[in-house]
Amino acid sequence: MLRGNARFVAGEPRHPRQDIDRRNEVAEAQTPRAALFGCSDSRLAAEIIFDKGLGDLFVVRNAGQVISDSVVGSLEYAVAVLKVSLIVVLGHDECGAVRAAISSQGPDATPLPPHIQRLIEPIxxxxxxxxxxxxxxxxxxxxxxxxxxHLRDTVAELLEKSELIGEAIAAGQLAIVGANYRLAQGTVLADVIVGPATGSAD
Structure with a gap:
């Protein structure tokens, strides 16, 4: 994934595994190497910034990359059923959910719609x-x-809420990398690593 991001940053993406043959190859089953849990921000398209193709990444997203039961269940599915060996938790700069959480704490903050308020509360x-x-x-x-x-909190909360994921890490079968994406530069920088993280193929 780091090599793919380096190609994206350099403006030299290969757009691998995005053709008709690959589409047919993965139509019957998926075998992604990694799962990615990231923010829903439209500028954070995982397959693009990591220069990946169809079937390479199992992607879960919501605004602010906030842990929920559906997120934990999706990531447990990726680990237990799809056998991914890596979960990337991806935050980014200029995050609207982070900014909303900050603004909500101001003395003259305007109340947010209830669902948005519940979404930002973990931040x-x-x-x-x-x-x-x-x-x-x-x-x-x-x-x-x-x-x-918040990124570090998200990784910690995922480990706290999922015994399955914790056991996979303890068994050396899984790693979690918490990373931050820089919107202007296109770079992904690791911030926290839990477990035996290794490189994935191009």
């Missing part, structure tokens, strides 16, 4: 750790730092 602990005690000035908060804290 608020990261905001409070970055800001500390006291009032929050949303304009002064380092959103990138909040995003990094």
């Amino acid at each position: 608020i602990p990261a905001v409070r750790r970055v800001v500390g005690a006291g009032a929050v000035d949303p304009a002064a908060v380092d959103a990138e730092r909040v995003g990094r804290e």
Whole structure:
């Protein structure tokens, strides 16, 4: 995946496994090498930024890459049934969900619609750790730092909520990499690694 991202950053993607033959090859079954749980942001298209093709990645996304039962179940399916050896949890800069969580803590914050409020609530602990005690000035908060804290929380929560995933890591069958994507540069930078992470084929 790192090699694919390097090609994307350099503007030299190969667009592998995206032809008719590959489409036919994976029509009956899928055998992805990795699962990716990332933000729904339209600028974070996993197969593009990692230069992958059909059947290469099992992708789960929601706004702010927030853990939920459906996310955990999907990732457990990837591990237990599809036998992926890597889960990438991918955050990014300029995240709207992170910014909404920060803004929600301001003294004059406008109430959010209920579903959006519930979505961003898991990000608020990261905001409070970055800001500390006291009032929050949303304009002064380092959103990138909040995003990094939230990414680490997401990895920790996934491990806490999934015994299956924890057991796969303990058995040396799975690794989790928490990484941040830089929108302008196109680069993916690992922030936290749990388990025996290894490279995947092009």
